[in-house]
Amino acid sequence: MNIDFLQTPRGKLITFAVLGIVLAILPWVLTGGFENGKSWVRAVDFALLYIMLALGLNIVVGYAGLLDLGYIAFYAVGAYTYALLNSPHLQAMLPYWLHNPPFLLMLLIAAFAAGVFGLLLGTPVLKLRGDYLAIVTLGFGEIIRIFMNNLDRPVNLTNGPQGINNIERVHFLGLDFGRPVEWLGLTFDMVHLYYYLILAFCIVIIFVTLRLQHSRIGRAWVALREDEIAANAMGINIRNVKLLAFAMGASFGGVSGALFASFQGFVSPESFVLMESIMVLCMVVLGGMGHIPGVILGAIIVSITPEILRDVINPLQEGLFGKRVVDPENLRMLIFGLAMISIMLVRPEGLWPSKRRAREFHEHDEEARA
Amino acid sequence: MDIFIQQLINGLIVGSIYALIALGYTMVYGIMQLINFAHGEIVMIGAMVTITCINLLLDLGVQLPGPLLLLAGLLMAIPVSMLLGFTIERVAYRPLRRAPRLAPLITAIGLSIVLQQLAMLIWGRNYRPFPSILPTKVHDFYGAAITDLQIAIFILAFLLMGGLFFLIERTKLGRAMRATSQNPDVAGLMGVNINTVISMTFVIGSALGAVAGVMVAANYDQAHAYMGFMIGLKAFTAAVLGGIGNLAGAVVGGILLGLIESLGSGYLGDLTGGFLGSNYKDIFAFVVLIAVLIFRPSGLMGERVAERA
Numbered sequence: 212m213n214i215d216f217l218q219t220p221r222g223k224l225i226t227f228a229v230l231g232i233v234l235a236i237l238p239w240v241l242t243g244g245f246e247n248g249k250s251w252v253r254a255v256d257f258a259l260l261y262i263m264l265a266l267g268l269n270i271v272v273g274y275a276g277l278l279d280l281g282y283i284a285f286y287a288v289g290a291y292t293y294a295l296l297n298s299p300h301l302q303a304m305l306p307y308w309l310h311n312p313p314f315l316l317m318l319l320i321a322a323f324a325a326g327v328f329g330l331l332l333g334t335p336v337l338k339l340r341g342d343y344l345a346i347v348t349l350g351f352g353e354i355i356r357i358f359m360n361n362l363d364r365p366v367n368l369t370n371g372p373q374g375i376n377n378i379e380r381v382h383f384l385g386l387d388f389g390r391p392v393e394w395l396g397l398t399f400d401m402v403h404l405y406y407y408l409i410l411a412f413c414i415v416i417i418f419v420t421l422r423l424q425h426s427r428i429g430r431a432w433v434a435l436r437e438d439e440i441a442a443n444a445m446g447i448n449i450r451n452v453k454l455l456a457f458a459m460g461a462s463f464g465g466v467s468g469a470l471f472a473s474f475q476g477f478v479s480p481e482s483f484v485l486m487e488s489i490m491v492l493c494m495v496v497l498g499g500m501g502h503i504p505g506v507i508l509g510a511i512i513v514s515i516t517p518e519i520l521r522d523v524i525n526p527l528q529e530g531l532f533g534k535r536v537v538d539p540e541n542l543r544m545l546i547f548g549l550a551m552i553s554i555m556l557v558r559p560e561g562l563w564p565s566k567r568r569a570r571e572f573h574e575h576d577e578e579a580r581a
Numbered sequence: 582m583d584i585f586i587q588q589l590i591n592g593l594i595v596g597s598i599y600a601l602i603a604l605g606y607t608m609v610y611g612i613m614q615l616i617n618f619a620h621g622e623i624v625m626i627g628a629m630v631t632i633t634c635i636n637l638l639l640d641l642g643v644q645l646p647g648p649l650l651l652l653a654g655l656l657m658a659i660p661v662s663m664l665l666g667f668t669i670e671r672v673a674y675r676p677l678r679r680a681p682r683l684a685p686l687i688t689a690i691g692l693s694i695v696l697q698q699l700a701m702l703i704w705g706r707n708y709r710p711f712p713s714i715l716p717t718k719v720h721d722f723y724g725a726a727i728t729d730l731q732i733a734i735f736i737l738a739f740l741l742m743g744g745l746f747f748l749i750e751r752t753k754l755g756r757a758m759r760a761t762s763q764n765p766d767v768a769g770l771m772g773v774n775i776n777t778v779i780s781m782t783f784v785i786g787s788a789l790g791a792v793a794g795v796m797v798a799a800n801y802d803q804a805h806a807y808m809g810f811m812i813g814l815k816a817f818t819a820a821v822l823g824g825i826g827n828l829a830g831a832v833v834g835g836i837l838l839g840l841i842e843s844l845g846s847g848y849l850g851d852l853t854g855g856f857l858g859s860n861y862k863d864i865f866a867f868v869v870l871i872a873v874l875i876f877r878p879s880g881l882m883g884e885r886v887a888e889r890a
């Protein structure tokens with residue numbers, strides 16, 4: 212297809228229409244076409260959550276250039292906020308008007324809580340740069356996780372390593388997202404309902420980040436990333452702009468965390484280990500930092516590849532050797548690790564970088580050659 | 582038993598191990614400004630190879646005193662780790678030397694995953710016990726217990742650090758390393774073969790890491806495919822605490838971190854009236870780190886680096 216055609220208004224319209232139809236029927240194709248289709252829809256739901264997370268982290272790392280290795284902490288804060296307000300675990304201690312708040316309000320609360328934690332992290336690390344910042348954010352993430360793991364006494368706040376159970380599903384637009392719904396002759400199961408819910412929020416977040424990119428704030432972030440001193444000299448308030456990046460990235464994480472908790476029905480500290488932060492960072496970097504389509508692509512690849520490998524490896528082994536020679540779980544992580552290394556070696560700028568970044572890399576090549 | 586002295590001893594032993602590993606991080610960082618995320622995995626591989634080697638010798642019925650068996654294991658593990666360190670640099674870091682800093686970070690994380698999974702495939706998912714070949718005699722030290730092993734760990738760690746300092750300060754290779762860390766391009770112009778220097782840095786750091794891995798395994802009587810992650814994280818914290826890129830800083834940071842962790846987790850329960858217990862042990866590393874970086878952003882002994890335009 213001609214690339215130029217896609218840039219015309221009509222081309223764009225057609226692209227979006229096709230994309231919209233694909234996204235709308237995707238879960239039905241999956242459930243219809245595969246034996247274990249529901250688990251595939253589930254995997255796609257998680258991929259959408261990861262897209263939201265990666266876009267949030269992209270604000271911090273990709274736009275503002277602040278390397279954050281503890282991003283999953285905000286996801287955790289959002290998830291626990293949702294879990295605490297929407298499960299029997301803590302409700303006895305809370306005033307009744309805090310029980311099961313309306314869905315949109317709940318998301319605002321989760322975003323706000325995560326944003327506050329973002330400021331909490333951002334304020335002390337304003338002066339830090341590069342790797343120091345990375346390690347402090349990493350430490351912050353671990354601290355949050357260790358507290359979640361241990362705050363079951365003296366007051367049982369988080370129920371420790373067992374986590375919180377029986378979290379209410381989302382009730383929104385008169386629907387209970389935990390129960391199947393019959394509509395147009397189709398049975399919308401929980402995974403389907405959540406697919407559309409998460410997809411909707413995904414689109415909102417994509418829209419917001421797209422609009423942010425070229426806004427005054429977005430340009431200030433890029434200036435900050437490229438050269439902090441020069442940005443300051445140009446009249447950008449470094450402190451506020453940095454804090455805004457942390458808080459905004461964090462609140463995106465908080466929203467996806469809340470959706471995660473409601474979807475899963477269960478949260479425990481195990482879901483928020485450092486490896487998760489690293490995975491989200493990999494999505495951003497592999498896809499192409501600062502470039503939204505790239506980041507989305509990265510999130511899809513990183514979250515779906517292990518799922519596909521899970522389904523492929525066992526039959527393949529049995530076909531080749533007649534039995535399972537190695538543990539599939541190990542093998543799929545191994546392949547995943549190797550893929551990460553090779554992608555970075557071949558395309559250090561990411562799979563789908565912005566034109567500007569690709570050009571920067573190109574410049575570098577010429578510099579090296581000269 | 583005197584708890585304070587006991588915790589002090591434990592802290593010093595663990596701290597000296599942290600310091601050995603931290604040296605590996607800090608050497609690489611000093612020269613390439615790169616966090617070698619896979620260093621923890623080298624530590625783990627060192628421990629695993631040694632255990633396998635000792636078990637093999639025991640199975641063959643070799644009659645040797647425990648320390649010699651351990652030495653044989655080490656002599657096997659050190660070259661393996663060195664080779665691994667060399668390969669890692671060649672495969673994952675060298676091609677990206679001029680790439681932006683996040684790219685090698687991702688390959689490092691990828692490598693770390695690959696090595697962990699390989700170790701799981703080779704050695705299984707369970708804890709591997711350290712063969713009980715070492716004398717378990719306990720000495721009394723001012724009311725605290727200390728074993729021969731702990732004394733040996735402490736002495737060996739400091740001998741190795743001394744050796745490293747000699748290497749860096751007094752030998753030709755050391756001078757080349759210092760020159761490269763100051764300015765690789767100029768060092769290259771002055772006739773330093775930068776590629777060799779960087780390779781050697783990885784090799785030396787990996788050797789220290791392998792020894793440290795054996796120390797960890799012997800000290801806790803076990804090894805595991807995931808052990809490298811947490812210990813690497815703490816050692817890296819120690820390196821940052823001391824001022825990353827600074828060798829003396831890594832040693833000071835390592836020892837300090839060991840002491841803080843050990844004393845902190847020992848007394849935290851008493852201090853907070855039972856509100857927080859020793860299960861918060863892993864928090865100390867990070868809280869201290871954050872506090873140091875806020876008040877002294879370049880670490881305890883790091884130099885203030887001028888901002889690059």
